[in-house]
Amino acid sequence: VPGSFELGEGGEVVVADGFVIREVQNVDGDQTLLAVGTDQGFHFLYDPNMPGMVGFWRGLFGREDEAGGFQHNERALKRFHLGRGGATWSYGEKPRHALSPEWLGVEVHEGQIWMKYRFNEPEGPLSWEVEETLVVESDQTQHIHFNIHPSAESDLYLNYWVQQTKFKRLWTNGQQNQRNLLKNLHPNQKAFTISFFRRKETPTLPHGYSVEVIDVPTPKAPYLFEPTDLDFAENGDLYTSNRTGQVWKRAGGEWSIFADGLHEANGIRVTHEGVYVMQRPELTLLKDTDGDGQADVYETIEDRFRFTGNYHEFAYGPRINSEGDLFFSTGLSSGANYYNAAPDGYPNQMTSPLGYRGWVMKRTRGGELIPYASGLRSPAGIGMNAKDELFITDNQGDWVASSYLGHVEEGDFLGHPSSLWDKPEFGLTPKVLDYKTVEKIPESSVQQDYYRFSKARKRPAVWLSHGDLTNSPGHPSFAPEEGFGPFAGQAFIADIAHRTIVRCALEKVAGQYQGAVFPFIRPLSSSAYSTRFDSRGNLWVGSVGRGWVAGDPIIEIIRFDKMKTPFEMQRIELTADGFDIYLTQAIGSGTLKPEDILVTEYEYHYWDGYGSEPVNERRVPIERVGVSGDGERISLTLPRREETVLEIKLPVLKSVSGLTLENDYAIYTLNRLLP
DSSP states (O other), rough: OOOOEEEESSSEEEEEEEEEEEEOOOOTTEEEEEEEESSSSSSEEEETTTTEEEEEEOOOOOOOOTSSSEEOOGGEEEEEOOBBTBBBBSSSSOOOEEEOEEEEEEEEEETTEEEEEEEETTTSOOEEEEEEEEEEEEEEEEEEEEEEEEESSSOOOOEEEGGGGSSSEETTTEOOOOOEEEEEEETOOOEEEEEEEOOOSSSOTTTTTTEEOOOOOOOOOOOOOOEEEEEEOTTOOEEEEESSOOEEEEEEEEEEEEEEOOOOOOOEEEEETTEEEOOOEEEEEOOOOOSSSSEEEEEEEEEEEEOOTTTTTTEEEEOOTTTOOOEEEEBBBBBBBSOOOOOOOOOOOEEESOOOOOOEEETTTOEEEEEEOOSSSOOEEEEETTTTEEEEEOOBBBTBBOOOEEEEETOOOOOOOGGGGSSGGGGOOOOOOSOOOOOOOOOOOOOOOOOHHHHHHHSSSSSBBBBBTTEEEEEEEOOEEESSOOOOOEEEEEEEEEEEEEEEEEETTEEEEEEEEEEEEBHHHHHEEEEEOTTTTTTEEEOOOOSSSSOEEEEEEEEEEOOOOSSEEEEEEEEEESEEESSOBBOOOOOOGGGGSSEEEEEEEOOOSBOOOOOOEEOOOOOEEEOOOOOOOEEEEEEOOOSSEEEEEEEHHHHSOOBSSSSEEEEEEEOOOOO
């Protein structure tokens, strides 16, 4: 490799020309990595054992000691988070096959340094020679270019493993990756580029808030403790539903099993009648009639919704309003051979084989089951605020451009058309709503009208910015008036993939909710999913320990010290000519100019494809910036359009108390302008 370096008085290794490669040891000291220095203003660390890029850095390449040993500038390293289980590549699909790399070395051509290796099909004649190189556009944007040379044409395809949730966005060949971890290439694909768009990587914990991990049960497999929902009895006892079929109870700091033998319990609510738990095939009421601390009555409350047993037919809830009505949601089926709204489109659209999947259901106090709202895909979160208003979070995928928080009212259609097949005009779903009445599926039906259902779609209240803020959001919980700081009434949502809590501040415009989502706490200790406020205003968070990002099943408690005041954007309100940004503390001295604030507008596709990258993205010019006399409101004057999403990023701001605004951006969903 052509290159030279100079050695400073303190052992500093400075790349003078071309490329310099030095061997270093990994953290465990059992493998050799390659530190590559360049004269282009950046350096990178490469692992030829995986193989894959580890990370890059700017500034000093490294230091050499008196014995000639080299240490790269580890403290400046920005990682790429590639690979899974120590490997970056596999091939095929379910089961995916491991590949053993053969390291071929390093080559320089076209002014770039390329890392080269070969994969051989373990039990076949195929091989793939791969070369990759890194281009650093800026500290926020990097690209890894790959060239692939297969030994022969084949239907087999390679998979590349990368943690998309570690970045603001992750693109492959100019399109946003929609799945965390895995990127499937096309058979015989000869080249691709992964583009990394970074957000600030430092953890955020607003001033005045603390996070505590509590002890949880550790039962033996297969009876894992994976809390899918949380609720409290009037006496403060905690009840949790669990994926592997138990309801656990925590009383006086001690855990015990309250109920067992359930079918993937994904929701719980405690009432004076007993404990409601949502199983995949039914809503059940658990009762402890003899007072021994364990349920002895398992009463079926509702099982008339349909369930085939498909792995993706989840059910979530219930949530109970002040009238005693129960609400729950049903997820669509995956991989079923059934009708879809775009038969020539994305091949893996989710469906509703027996009907009434992708719905919110309402069971009245009197026992009537009402299909309440349609158009859901995988509504893994359901919540209700103090006004009895119902909200869901739906997960990104086909017909769902990004995960979102949606306000649900009776008769709403929220976007996924599979549930529309239940309408009488299609003649597919039996008229009797129960799990027993199953009629023969007609061989043909009227095709759905895209124009009609796209116009009927109720837009999300808040897009949760897939890839940047969330990938797999769980139940929304609404902050009480007292106990959790200056965010009363706002929705707090945990995300499995990002191990984070985001915060949503809503406002009504033209009779419908819209608003902003803010980063809040990141990261938590594990793959967070369920949330619930206790009577003191503390937020309890359950992590299931599985999903796109693995972790340990735990429960964390987020507390607020009322003697302190955080420095955050409290909410964003739409105005006649722009936005007002309200702060929880006054900003310090100084002025804000329009060029200090970055506002980016974009849209999402509404289509059958698996998610959507932001489209029609553009920077919005700010005409004027004003700060209120008390320093707690920033007013922006700028042009806006309906049915868009706007990211608003503030500059480095200090409060009058000296705090820095760490959560410095928000994403506002603008469905309607003020009349």
